[in-house]
Amino acid sequence: MKTITKNALTRALVKFNLAAAVIACSTFAQAGTVQTHTYTDQQAPNWGMQQYGGFAVSPGSTFKVVMTPDASKDLDGESEVSMYVNWDSAPAIFGSKFVCSPSHASNDYYAQEVCELTVPLGVSTAHVGISGFSFFAYHDLTITHEAPKVETFAGPIGNTEWVYKEFPVTPGRGFKVEVTPIIGDDHSETDVYVQFDSQPWYNNYSCKSMLADDLTDVCEIIVPEGAGKAVVGIIGSGFHVSYDAKVTY
Structure with a gap:
């Protein structure tokens, strides 16, 4: 049997008391609505990439980007801009670090480019990059997405x-639960279960996580x-265990 020192016990009790102080306390983020970001008169760096984001996204929702080159500012007649989208990190040309990059005819420098994607499970942010291939590569950009609740x-x-x-949930969307135990001794923990339209139980669940000790369970x-x-x-x-839970959906 492990011996708990006086200092360790004191720290555990402090954590427990802090957690108990927020019983039945919930916080809500104002999210779950469609958000639109508009950028006008943007200049992409010559042989570089202007980055936008990350934008908080909800798995199963749509992430759409529309990039329109501005021909009126093309002083050399050969200005070109290209768009790239990536999940959870900034896109890059080298290494093909992107999930969407619309193609167009090599001589159609002013074609509008559109990326419309379904956010996959496990993704939390979307990033957009615009690369220029002259000193007169101007464009307008519109990004539409739904942030998670x-x-x-x-x-x-x-x-x-x-x-x-x-x-309340929407079919086809992502649902994520993160539960972190606040333990009072070395033998305490929490486990998390998720079920749809009924209460979960040991043998009734769609997802469960049973990590040991003070590790965060994720479904x-x-x-x-x-x-x-x-x-x-x-x-x-x-005994002497509390929890912090975060639900993203």
């Missing part, structure tokens, strides 16, 4: 106690067709 909640949880929380899943709500179930193991 984010809710956090926290509280203490007893040994073998279940805590449930419901969330990330696409909402199935026909589902109207997701139910998160958190179960405690041991």
Whole structure:
């Protein structure tokens, strides 16, 4: 059996008391609505790349970029701009670090370029890069995306106690839960389960995470067709344990 020092016990009790102070406390981010970003009269660097983003995105939603070259500022008649989109990091030409780059005829320098993509599971940000191939490479840019909804909640949880929380969901969209235990001893932890349209249980779940000790459990899943709500179930193991939970959907 491990011996807990007085200092370690004091730190654990402080963490527990702080967590208990926010019982039933939830915070909401103003998100889940379509957002549009417009950039006009932009100049892309010659043989460089102007970066935009990252933009918070929701898996399963649409991310759309429209880039329109400005022919009126092309003083040499050969100005060209190209658009690139990447997930979770800035795009780059070398190494083909992009997920979308529209192609056009080699002599059509002023063709509008469009990237319209479905955000895959596991992605949290989108990045856009515009590269220029002259000193007169000007363009306008419109980016449309849906930021995710984010809710956090926290509280203490007893040994073998279940805590449930419901969330309205949209089929085809991503649903992600992150639960971090705040433990009072070396034998305490939490596990997380997710089920759609019913409460999860040991043998009834669509996703579960059971990492040991103080590691953060993560469940990330696409909402199935026909589902109207997701139910998160958190179960405690041991004594003097609390949790911090974050749900992104």
